[in-house]
Amino acid sequence: MKNAFVKFSALNVQKFEKLTSQVESKAVDMFRKSIEIAHIVRDGWKWYSALSASERETQGIGKFTADEFASKVYGIKKVMMYRYVNASEVSAEVVEAFVTATMEAKDRGRYASLSLVDLIEFSKAKAVESEVEGEGEGEAEVGKAKTIFTLSWKDRAEGENVSVRIDADGNVTTKNTPDDIRAVIAMLSQMLPNA
Secondary structure: OOOHHHHOHHHOHHHHHHHHHHHHHHHHHHHHHHHHHHHHHHHHHHHHHHOOHHHHHHHOOOOOOHHHHHHHHHOOOHHHHHHHHHHHOOOHHHHHHHHHHHHHHHHOOOOOOOOHHHHHHHHHHHHHHHHHHHOOEOEOOOOOOOEEEEEEEEEOOOOEEEEEEEEOOOOEEEOOOHHHHHHHHHHHHHHOOOO
16 A cells, blocks of 8 residues: 655655665574574584583583583573574474564564564464364364364463464364463453453
8 A cells, every 4th residue: 555645755755665664684594593592602602512521521611501602602691592592493384484484474564573582482382272173183184174273372480382274164172161261362452451
């Protein structure tokens, strides 16, 4: 849709759109560089962790805790090191799906962030979604109805998942109780703005 305010030169709409596009492009580039850094940190940590005491001594490397390793080697905190390690474990396909979903959300005017934390959460949600869709594997795939609805929620404090899938035939697949699902729906309803 064309912006109706382009005709007002004082608003600089075209310049704004051009610069915004450039910033978003740079954000994607920066995010991809973060993924490269994640692989470097993961590989370094794995290499160090695999060294025996005698190998560390031969190499002239001290024995470090994860916190010391992160700080002395990469100049970061342990939590950031593990964030990098976790992000590096996300498959390239999921990373691309995350970038696409984030950019599409931004295009729709929603807040979306290309961050490692959001990537890790997205990856976890994809894993839960795959788990729900994978339930019943081993059954005949012929004539299997297409999924039309999925809902998944993870309670960070409790570490519990609630997930449900409904296919085009109206079949509900879940490992949770109806009360679990109702509780999540009630929570979601409270979070939605009043329309």
